[in-house]
Amino acid sequence: MLLRIQRDESLRSFIARNLFLNWNGPEARAFDRLLKFSIRTNEVREIAAAMGWLGCFGFNRLLHKHTDYPRYSIFKIKRDFSYSHFEYLRGNKQFESNRVSATFCSECVRDDLASLGFSYWRRAPRSDVKVCPKHNVHLQSKCPFCNKPFSDKGHGLDVMWRGCAGRHLGESPSIVNEDSFELKKAKFIWDAFSLDVVVSVESALLAINERLRLFGAQGGQEAGVLDELRCRVNRELEVATKYDADNWFRAGDELRVIWESMLLLYDEFEQFLADVKLREDETRLASSLWSTYRAGRYPTAQYVEEDYAYGVGHWFCSNPSQFSPMEYADAGHFCPVLYPCCNYFTIPPPRLRAPPRHPRKIGCAPPGVPVYPI
Incomplete structure (x- = not known):
């Protein structure tokens, strides 16, 4: 029987912890090879199925709660009804890699030991997050006792439980962060991780546009930066509201304008959400999109919603294109x-x-739809 996955635990941590404590169990041994490679779509489906999180719902639930995918997937145009677009059907996105060193906060490790009796690796928020948002200390990507990274070129993740040279990672000293922007960025991202709703792209861009107008009216040395940012925001708003917006999928550079604007214009993520809610028609739970995936491309978006009571998929086209x-x-x-x-x-x-x-x-053919209660 598999161990229970912990809050915000990374997928590789969950696998390594099962192998460390239950190495001879058939369920855990089936995961052995996953630690040697990057975790992509097929591996996420495999892990979710082993946990009993079946179908598209279970796949997206795992992405939302245990990877850094919410950093991008919480932003949706209003006509988008899928959580991860094509990922469940045929995606090949890399969610975690054994070549990238895992990181830990020694204060979090000590808190875990006090409350749980053990610690674990949190979901990896990419290398641009260097600070623990809870304790404001630097995340450590190398062993404090031997300087090895926590990757295929150094320690395995079981060092969290085995220790290094007889010492536990919880014994490592913390280094206080003095960069306020790094702390702010870490807090914004972790707040996005914990969000249970999706944010309308249109409402987010409108809120940012109004905020830019207010900041621009105050003048100052950043006027040029604000003007450039306003042009980018307006361009994205135009794209999001065009006829082909069903194919609007921002997971890279295009989404950067929203994150850059939030970090520049707002002190807290909650302030940004408050401005967005003033322009939202309705609030959509992220979980309401977990059972639906994208199943078609041009000329319009096509979706399949899995019905777990009957084990069937319902195909629908929510916004037929006006173009032939x-x-x-x-x-x-x-x-x-x-x-x-x-x-x-x-x-x-x-x-x-x-x-x-x-x-x-x-x-x-698309994946079969399981029958089970949600």
């Missing part, structure tokens, strides 16, 4: 898809200068 498939084909964006059961649209004939586009038959 032919216009997408001419723009070079559209390749017809043939489904085994039915087809949403017909294959448009190419125009004179457009290259011929042959239909692409769907590959493997």
